[in-house]
Amino acid sequence: MNALPSLPDQPEAPRRGRRKEARPGELLEAALDLFVEKGFAATRVEEVAARAGVSKGTLFLYFPSKEELFKAVVRKNIAGRFAEWDLELEAYEGTSSELVQYCFQTWWERVGSTKAAGLGKLMLSEANNFPELADFYRREVIEPGHRLIRRILQRGMDRGELRPLDLDHAVYCVLAPLMFLTISQPSPSLCILDPECFSPEKYIRLQADNVLQGLCVRPT
Incomplete structure (x- = not known):
């Protein structure tokens, strides 16, 4: 054949x-x-x-x-993703408690547990020496992040699920535990957390519950 x-x-x-x-x-x-x-x-x-x-x-x-290389890195890994996150918020149908828990967990999976989390730590340490980059990071990461959190909290108030909040300060209640986790990640020169007994995932869940205890409408 x-x-x-x-x-x-x-x-x-x-x-x-x-x-x-x-x-x-x-x-x-x-x-x-x-x-x-x-x-x-x-x-x-x-x-x-x-x-x-x-x-x-x-x-x-x-x-x-x-400098332009650094800006491109920030845009690819963080700043360029806010449009996607805004769309997720628009489409989300769960309760405010579920949304806050989802945001904490999603931040950890997409940013906090990745190398991109090191960019925020870098800016905290070098912002004074590079004010132009610090201003860029503020405009493209910090301010959009604050706006996104404000929208999440305003959504909860509008639905009657979160108590009336001073949004200018409430955003930091949400940010504070995430910032702590960012700056506490192990580094060659300093390690605040003991990796053998500290679980970022458990910490994220605990902090989401802790924040919600203060934000949610309290029973009369």
Whole structure:
């Protein structure tokens, strides 16, 4: 019996073309790693390029300065996701208690437990030395985050599930436990929490319950 003729291999996309398209993402991933590991000031663009496997000149084709590279990292990992989170809030149908618990847990899964959490810790330590980056981070991360939390709390008040709140200050009741977890994550020089007995997941659930005890409408 004659063998069936083999089908011709499908032509592959040129390796160089695929590589070029992947470069911005690879550079942003390498930059996130180094910024979190070393801080903004100590990270050199040559190191980022080397970790991504490209030349410094190639890096500057995509990002004209280290500052613009840092902004792109923040936008990809945090700031650029607020539109998605706003849509989730619009579509959410559960109670306010369920929404607050969902937000705590989702923040941990998407930000707090990832390398992106190190960006907030970095800004806390280096903001005074880089005021322009601090202003950028405030505009694109802190202020949208506050607006999102205000919307969550206002939704609860409108539904009669949360008691009347001073929103200017209530947002910090929600943020405080998340900020503590962010700055307490292990680092080479300082570890506040004992990883053998501290569970971030249990802490998140406990803090969500604790915050809700203060925010929810109290029985008469």
